[in-house]
Amino acid sequence: MKGVNNVVAVSSGKGGVGKSLIASTLAVILARKGYKVGLFDLDFTSPSTHVILGAEGLQPKEEKGIIPPEVHGIKYMSIVYYSGEHAVPLRGADISNALIELFAITRWNTLDFLIIDMPPGISDATLDIIRFVKKVKFLVVTTPSQLAFETVRKLLDLLSELGINVVGVVENMKMKESQFIKQQVEGRGITFWGETPFDIMVEEAIGNVKKLLTTEFGSILEELVAKNLK
Amino acid sequence: MHEWALAEAVISTVSQITEKEQLKEVLEVKIKVGELQQIELDILEFALSQLKTPKLKNVKFNIQTAKAELKCRYCGHKWIFRKEKMNEEIAEAIHFVPEIAHAYVKCPKCGSPDFEILEGRGIWLESIKGAK
Numbered sequence: 079m080k081g082v083n084n085v086v087a088v089s090s091g092k093g094g095v096g097k098s099l100i101a102s103t104l105a106v107i108l109a110r111k112g113y114k115v116g117l118f119d120l121d122f123t124s125p126s127t128h129v130i131l132g133a134e135g136l137q138p139k140e141e142k143g144i145i146p147p148e149v150h151g152i153k154y155m156s157i158v159y160y161s162g163e164h165a166v167p168l169r170g171a172d173i174s175n176a177l178i179e180l181f182a183i184t185r186w187n188t189l190d191f192l193i194i195d196m197p198p199g200i201s202d203a204t205l206d207i208i209r210f211v212k213k214v215k216f217l218v219v220t221t222p223s224q225l226a227f228e229t230v231r232k233l234l235d236l237l238s239e240l241g242i243n244v245v246g247v248v249e250n251m252k253m254k255e256s257q258f259i260k261q262q263v264e265g266r267g268i269t270f271w272g273e274t275p276f277d278i279m280v281e282e283a284i285g286n287v288k289k290l291l292t293t294e295f296g297s298i299l300e301e302l303v304a305k306n307l308k
Numbered sequence: 309m310h311e312w313a314l315a316e317a318v319i320s321t322v323s324q325i326t327e328k329e330q331l332k333e334v335l336e337v338k339i340k341v342g343e344l345q346q347i348e349l350d351i352l353e354f355a356l357s358q359l360k361t362p363k364l365k366n367v368k369f370n371i372q373t374a375k376a377e378l379k380c381r382y383c384g385h386k387w388i389f390r391k392e393k394m395n396e397e398i399a400e401a402i403h404f405v406p407e408i409a410h411a412y413v414k415c416p417k418c419g420s421p422d423f424e425i426l427e428g429r430g431i432w433l434e435s436i437k438g439a440k
C-alpha cells in the first residue's frame with residue numbers, strides 16, 4: 079500500500095443505498111480524468127461491482143503476489159475472480175482473514191486513488207479497514223430516507239470518535255427537494271458532497287460504463303467529484 | 309507467486325521477534341504450513357532463502373506441513389480437507405484465499421458450508437532458535 083496515495087472507502091450504515099454504484103462510477107470518473115485508479119470490492123459475500131463495470135473473463139496475474147487486471151483503465155480486484163458464480167457464505171472471522179489475505183497479496187504498485195466498495199454497516203470489514211489501512215478516508219453514502227440516515231448517523235459518529243477522515247457524504251436516489259440530510263451532515267461539521275438523483279436510466283446502464291456516465295446520475299456524480307475531490 | 313508474499317511476511321515477523329528478543333543471530337525457524345492453502349514448499353523455501361537478512365545468514369528453515377482440520381458448525385462433524393478431491397481451478401482459488409473453501413467445500417455429513425477451520429489454514433511460525 080506504500081505507493082497508494084489516497085484510499086477512499088465508500089461506505090454506509092445501510093445496504094442498497096448505492097455504495098457499489100457510486101464506488102464503481104467514481105473509479106471510472108477518476109480514471110477518465112487521468113488518475114491512476116484501483117477499485118477493490120470488499121463486499122465478499124455480495125460482490126457486485128463486476129456487474130456494474132461489465133467486467134467479464136478477467137483473471138489477475140500472479141507475480142510475487144497478485145496483480146489486478148485492468149478494466150476501463152482501472153486496476154480492479156474482486157473475490158469473484160476466485161469464487162466465480164458461487165455463493166461464499168462467510169462468518170466474521172473468515173471475512174477478516176480473507177480481507178487480510180487479499181490485502182497482503184494484492185500488488186497495486188502506484189495509485190493516485192484506491193476506491194474500496196465496502197459491505198454495509200460497521201462490522202468486520204469496516205473495523206478491519208480502519209485497523210489496517212491507517213490512511214483510509216471514508217466517502218459515506220445515504221439516501222434521503224430517515225431509515226438510511228439513522229444508521230449512517232451512527233457510522234459518522236463512530237468515524238468521528240475514531241478520528242477517521244470523512245471526505246464527505248453523498249445523498250443518493252434523491253427524488254424530491256428536502257434539506258434534512260444536508261442539515262444533519264453539515265451540522266456535524268462534515269462536508270455534504272451533494273445529491274445524486276434517482277435515475278431510471280441507471281438500470282439499463284448496468285454493465286455499460288459509457289452509458290452509465292451519460293446518465294443523469296453519472297453526470298451529476300462527475301460534477302460532485304470535480305467540486306469536492308481534490 | 310503468492311509464496312513470495314508469504315515468505316516476506318515470515319521474514320518480517322522473524323525480524324520483529326529477533327529485535328524484540330535482542331538476538332544476535334537466528335539459527336532455526338520452524339514453520340508450519342497448513343494443507344488447506346496448498347503452499348508450494350519449494351517456492352516458499354527458495355523465496356525464504358532469497359529474502360534472508362544478515363542476522364538470518366546461518367538460519368535453517370524447518371518447514372513442516374499440517375493437515376487442515378475442518379469442523380461443521382451445523383452438525384459438529386470434523387473432517388480433514390483433501391485437496392485430491394478438488395479440481396485444479398478450485399484448488400488454486402483456495403490457494404489464494406483459503407476462505408474461498410466456503411464456496412466449494414461442504415460438510416461430508418450434512419452438506420453445510422458453515423464450517424470452521426480448526427487448524428491448517430495458512431502459514432504460521434512454530435518456533436525460533438537464536439543466539440544472544
Ligand SMILES: Nc1ncnc2c1ncn2[C@@H]1O[C@H](COP(=O)(O)OP(=O)(O)O)[C@@H](O)[C@H]1O
Binds near residue numbers: 090094
Ligand atoms: N441514483 C440511482 N438511481 C437509480 N438506481 C440506483 C441509484 N443508485 C443505486 N441504484 C440502484 O439501487 C440498487 C442498489 O445499489 P447498490 O450500489 O448495489 O447499493 P449498495 O452497494 O449500497 O448495496 C442497485 O440496483 C442500483 O442499480
Ligand SMILES: [Mg+2]
Binds near residue numbers: 099121126196
Ligand atoms: Mg454493494
Ligand SMILES: [Zn+2]
Binds near residue numbers: 384415416418
Ligand atoms: Zn455438518
